[in-house]
Amino acid sequence: MASLAMKITLERITLFQFTPAHSAQARAMLGWSVDQLSREAEVSAEDIQRFEAQQEVADAARLALAYRFESQGLVFFPGFAPGRSASLNAMAAETAGRGDYAMAD
Template identity: 70%
Template sequence: MASLAMKITLERIALFQFTPKHSAQARAMLDWSLEQLSRESGVSVDAIARFEAGAEVLDVTRLALAYRLEAEGLVFFPGFAPGRGMGVRGSAPDPVGRADFAMIE
């Protein structure tokens, strides 16, 4: 039970910290196009474009983007541009392996 509570807490933190602006900034830092982030995360190009434009997307979609970018060593904090973590990797580097992957837009 504690691990489920921890997972939910970590996902809520990731959702709060990862913004549409972060997504665009992270892609620029990595020199990734929308298409490359789509391939890497399993999220459609349309959903990424909508998210970065400020439209609502499913939480699982936002998590897939955040976790994939975190897997590249990026960290996200509200009000700041993405930064490089000190050897930090995301908690779910492979979004396709998530149990809720079928819900990703």
């Protein structure tokens, strides 16, 4: 029961944070056309165009878009352009091969 409540809460947060402007900005950051995003997110191109034009689309379509962008490492906050997430795994992989760091004693 708690996991369902958590899922619903996270979906509501995502729907609040992910805006039509974010979708267009994220597509530009990734160099994706509406058609490519449609294929990647499995959302119709018409729904994407409606959403980016600030028209109503189903919550499921909005979530699919947000989650597809998030899977590419983008994060969304109201009032700000999309940003790239700082993944700890990516940082660890980047520093693992470097010899210019030292472990603290």
